[in-house]
Every structure is written in structure tokens, then in C-alpha cells.
Amino acid sequence: MITIVADRPRTDYPHWPVPAERRTVTVLFVDIVGSTALVDRLDPEDVRALQRAYFDTVAGVLHRWQGVVEKYVGDAVMALFGARHSDGFDAYRAVRAGLEIQAALDRRSTVGDIRLRVRVGVATGEVVVDLGDAVSGGHGVASGAVITTAARLQEYAPPGAVALCATTARATAGLIAQRQLVSVPVSGRVSPMPVWHAVGPIRPSVARHDGPLIGRRRELATISEQLTRALRERSPRWVSVVGPTGSGRSRMLHELTRTLSTMDDVSVRWCVVGCPPYPDQVLAPVAELVRNLAGIRHGDGPATVRKRLTDTLTPLFTPDRVAAAVPALQQLLAVPDGGADALTGAAICRDVLLRLAADGPLVVAVDDVDRAAPAVSRFLHALFSTATARELPLAVLTVHQPQWADTRPGPARRVAIRPLATVQSGRLLRHLLARAGQPVALVDRLLPLVGGRPGHAAAYVAAITTCADPTAGGLPDAVRRAAGAELDRFGGEHRAVLMAAGTLDGGISGAAIDRALDWAPGRSAAALRDLVTAGLLLPRRGGGYAFTAPALRQVAAERLPRALRAVFARRAAGTPRLHSVHSLARQPDSRAAAVHPGAVSAVSAGTVSAGTVSGSPARHAEVVRLDTALAGSAPVPRRTPVSAGTPSAAAIHDISSPLGVRRLRAVGSAGHAPPDRTLPGSVSHTGTLTQLPLRADRLPAANRAAPAVPGPAGRLTRAGVGALPGAAHGVPAVVPVRPLEGLAASA
DSSP states (O other), rough: OOOOOOOOOOOOOOOOOSSSEEEEEEEEEEEEETTHHHHHOHHHHHHHHHHHHHHHHHHHHHHTOOEEEEETTTTEEEEEESOOOOOOHHHHHHHHHHHHHHHHHHSSSSSSOOOOOOOEEEEEEEEEEETTTTTTTOSEEEEEHHHHHHHHHHHHHTTEEEEEHHHHHHHHTTTTTEEEEEBBTTTSSSSSSEEEEEEEEOOOOOOOOOOOOOOOOOEEEEEEEHHHHHTTTTTEEEEEEEETTOOOOHHHHHHHHHHHHEEEEEEEEEEEEESSOOOTTTTTTHHHHHHHTOOOOOOOOOOHHHHHHHHHHTTTTTTTHHHHHHHHHHHHHHSSSSHHHHHHHHHHHHHHHHHHHHHHHHEEEEEEEEGHHHHHHHHHHHHHHHHHHHSSSSEEEEEOOTTTOOOSSSSSSEOOOOOOOHHHHHHHHHHHHHHHTEEEOOOGHHHHHHHHHHHHHHHHHHHHTTTOGGGOOOOOHHHHHHHHHHHTOOOOOOOHHHHHHHHHHSSOHHHHHHHHHHOTTTHHHHHHHHHHHHTTTEEESSSSSEESSSSHHHHHHSSSHHHHHHHHHHHHSSSOOOOOEEOOOOTOOOBOOOOOTOOOOSSTHHHEEEOOTTTTTEEEEEHHHHHHHHHHHHOOOEEEEEEOOOOOOEEEEEEEGGGGGGOOOOOOTTTTTOOOOOOOOEEEEEEEEEEOOOGGSSSHHHHHHHOOOOOOOTTTOTTTSSSSBBBOOOOOOOOOOOOOOTSSOOO
């Protein structure tokens, strides 16, 4: 009996500004073989009973594997995996569901002696998903070519088999045993389509870690120090190694087992076990611990298992206890399902670990513990609590993603795995490219893509070895799955902020996101802080935010439908910001306003707005300190209200000289009379006074030395180049955007 772990984090999706998403999903299509002939020879009541048994069985399996039934087509059922939430294993769950449907129909009794046979096709690809209907399923939830592909695939599956497309086969490689078939012709396709048959789940192989460890010296030293202190002082500690997918958590665990092999000339015993995605039984990781302790391999016969268990327990227990413990452990290895017999075996395993710790230092390490069932956490808690009470030299090391929120008992230490520095990422890429026989010169193209994650670097290099070009904009499948799963940890406003941020060019600011989503100013601030805490965004030194990994930004943007992506981009572009320094055309009738030498209006990130063109009035202006802008920083600007002025505005002409060497002056637009007086240290900006004190000693020397000489009004130049110094008149450009029909103005 397969038990699906049910305590994985799930996200509710309240209404937000994007009702549909472009998502990579896995589609399962199942159909009865020979249904027409079967129905023709049965009584209608028998047909109804047969259909009920069939649909109930299929729907039950799909629900357990978290699939969404999209539609029923006659005797066929189509289901989606990853339609609303992706954990990175959508294809794996779909294939497991297909295999279980076959097994469940073989076991289930139907009408008379009839045995239902079905074909299953599984395909992975991009669709547009209606998020509102993807809760319980509904007709037309998803649209895309992958749906047709799944239907075609099942036609090439023998009765009782599960056929896979190439993308699904790659996504489940190492988790599902597969057999590739000869490519088959498909109607409407130019080239034949490759097909794989799924054989069954397999035990994941241990990843290779034969390369040098690049970076991570600080994290390695911190974890080693924590473990050594626990073992030397006989004060058990629980250490968590935390990082997102691809950060190198498992690599760190491998390095720890190699470097911390002895302590004070005493050997340190490591008991390491990994948790595969969706283990067949809830106590499977504990059963793996027993196998590792006794040296039992998968496939060993009952006699070999009994002998190895007896040899392991004899030095630890009395003969009577050994005789009782061996059958219980055998039962745990055979059926680690969380039942009474399996729990008895788990208790014996815990006692074995405690006795081993009493004889010498012991570290129990569990990789990917966030995939495990709660029963595994309870096992670790009981082990740790007992070791603490007995003051044994034992440490528990768990490796998991940041969102796992298990409560760890006793003194717990959390060590975060940070992104690699740029230099370290470059070294890693050079090593991976050289080992793969690829030109090392590709480092410059790949470095901006990996985001400091070793797993992403390996995925990009692997894509190159398969003749793909990841620098052309496509993401490797493994990177796309991982990024999608990270984004799907959030819903509601957090999800809206992430997708809007993905459409922004350059840095991410709260003002731009509020504008893109048509929110009130400041509404996105709390969500941005939460996303920084969650590790998806990073605060930038000069202000604003950036994605922690380039893949996150790309997937967030690509999930938006094209029309919404354009709307968000136009709204964000309409956020008042200043693009370049311009001069105003000569306006004989306007008067120049006096301005303090250390003041400037409407400067953002070192530039000045293009202003009001062809009579389009500005709504707001952004004001920041000039010395901050010249220093290269870009704080989130604060808005200053600006009067609309008159429809007639000055023509705008570019000035090629850099901003840092100018004295700027404010000039009223044509038809607008400047105020009668200007306060010292302020700028007259179309009738609005803005107090902007600026220390003269913070300006470049060229700026401090430039004299303010009289000149014609309406002209912005620099002293010494044929125009007069002063202050710039910056008017923000506003792009009018009509709300998309049917799109909510706020979440």
C-alpha cells in the first residue's frame, strides 16, 4: 500500500489580478481498451456498474497523487498535475498515478468476470490554466498542445502500459524505470515522436560528488564546529542545513561525512539516509537506516537479511533480545507502512542507534527531510530527546528547504546555504565545462544565468552537452521545475508581486510594482519584505530589490499571459521616473525662477525625466537627493505632487554631457507663471515648492565651481558650453493605460 505524504505545504489562492497562468503541467490521459465492443454486449445496468467502478478507481488514485480531473470524454479521463501548485515532481506523480491506476483496476472486481484494461499516456508541456476552475476541475481548465500529445500517446501504449513523452521521461529519469521505444508517427507532426514506456518506480541513486568543493568554507566550518562540540561535550545538538533546490545542500552533507570522520583520534560513525520524493511507505527512511546499519542491500534474500541483522545486533543486545528484535526489523524492512509491526521495528532501530552512540560518537543525518512523513520527524525527535537525557555523544543533522517548519527539540542550530560569490561560480563553471569537454570560454555566457547556485550551473552545463543553447533564453528542465516550485510556495498578493516584479526591467521597486498592479502606493511593501525573508528576493544596496536567481525572474514573467504581461509592463513604465537629462526650448515669455545652488527637482537614479511632451500633462514627479544619485545609488523615490500645468509644454532636446558636471536650474513651462518668490534651498517646479537641502561639499568639484550666470529663460545648459547653469525642469512621462477588461484593479 502506497502512502502519500499529506503534510506538504499548500497555498490558498485568493483572487488576485491574474486569473490565468501559463504553466508547465503534466497531463495524464487514460482510456479503456475496446470499450465499444464491451458496451455492445452488456446490459445497460451492467455498463453503468462497470463505469462507476472504473471512474471511482481512477478518480481515487488521481486524488491521492494530487491530480486534478480536467474532463471526462466518454470512457476517457484527462487529469492535470501541477495546474495550481507545483512541487517540482508533477511528472513523477503523474507517472506513479498511471502505474497505480493499472494495478488498481487489475485488483478491483467488476461486473461478472470482466477485466478492464486501459491505456495511459503522460505528456508534459506548457498550457494556459484557468486558476479559478483548477480547484476541483472543470471543462476547459487548460489549453495547449500537450493535451493532444497525451491523448495521442495513450494510443501507442499497450493495454496495461503507461506511455511517456520525451519531457516526461527526462523529468522522471532516475526515479522511474523506463524503456524507450521506436519513434512513432503522429498525425499533424512532421517528425516522428519518441515514446517511452514506464516500467515502475526505482530507488533513486546516490548523486556523485567527486569534484572539488568550491566555496562553502565558512558554512562547512560552522557545521563541523557545531557537530564536534556536541560529540565532544556529550551534549546532543540538532543542526539544520537549509537552502533552496540547487544550492548544494547534499554536496555539503557529503563533504561533512568526509571531513569529520574522526574526533580526538576516535572514529565518528555516520548514519546517512535520504528521503525520496513521495516514499512508498511512511517509515521507508527508517528502514533505510536499518539497511545501512546492517549492510543490507536491496534484493538480498531473507536468509541474508536475517544473518546480517543478527550479526549487527549480537554485540548490542542479549541473545533473547536479538531473537525477538530480528523478526521485528525484518517486518519493518518488508512493510515500512507505519503500522504496529513497523512502529515496533522503528523503536528497535532507535534503541540500536542509542547503544551505538554510547560506544562512540554518532551522527544521524537525514537528507531532504522535508519530503518525509511526520512519522520520520517523530522518530528523530524521540531519538534526540533520549540521547539528550542520557548525555550521549550524538548529533542529528537534517537537510531541507527553507519552507520546512518542523519544530526541533533542544539546542537547534540553523545554517543557511547562501549563493556562491561570482568568482566562485566562475570557478565551478570552468570545472564543470572542462569535465564535460566543453569550451571554458562559455563561462562568460553562463555566469549571469546560474545565480550562484551550483545545481543550476550543473544543469546549464548538462544542457550544453545535449546540444541545447541555454543562453538563448530557454531554461533547462530541472531549473524550470525548481524555480516553478519556489514560486508556487506563495499565493495571493505575494504571488502577484513576484509576477509583476518579473516584468520589470532593471531593479525592482515597490513603486513600480504598485503601479503595475494598480495598487495604492505602499501596498506591496509588506509582501516584498516577506519575499526577502523567504529567500526569493534580495534587497539591493542602492535601494529596491532583485531576484535571488535569474531563473525565478524568468519563470515569474513567463507565467503571465501575453496580454497581462504587456499591461503590467506598460503600467510599470508609467511609474514616474527620470530617464535622461534634457533642455527646454527657448520660451521668450517665461521667466526663470531663482534657485538655490544645491537644489534639484525630479531626479531619480541620476537622471531627469523626459518631461511633458506634446501637451501631455504630468501627474507626479519623483524627487531624490542629487548627491545620492551621483553616488550611484537608487533609493526608492518619494513622490511629490506636481501641478498639471497647461497643455502647451516646452520642446525637449537631449544634452549629451553627464549629469554629474552640471548646475541645473528650474524653468517654468510656457504659459505658466512662476511663483513670485522661491525659498532658498528649494526648486520651483511648475508651481510646487520642494525643499531639497543639498550640501555643496558633497557635489563634484566641477559642480561647485560652476558660476550661476544670467541667461535666457527656458534653456538648460552648462557654463562653458554655450548655455547657462541652473536647475533642471523635469516632468515625468506618463503612459495612459486603460485597465484590461475583466482584470481587477486590486487583489
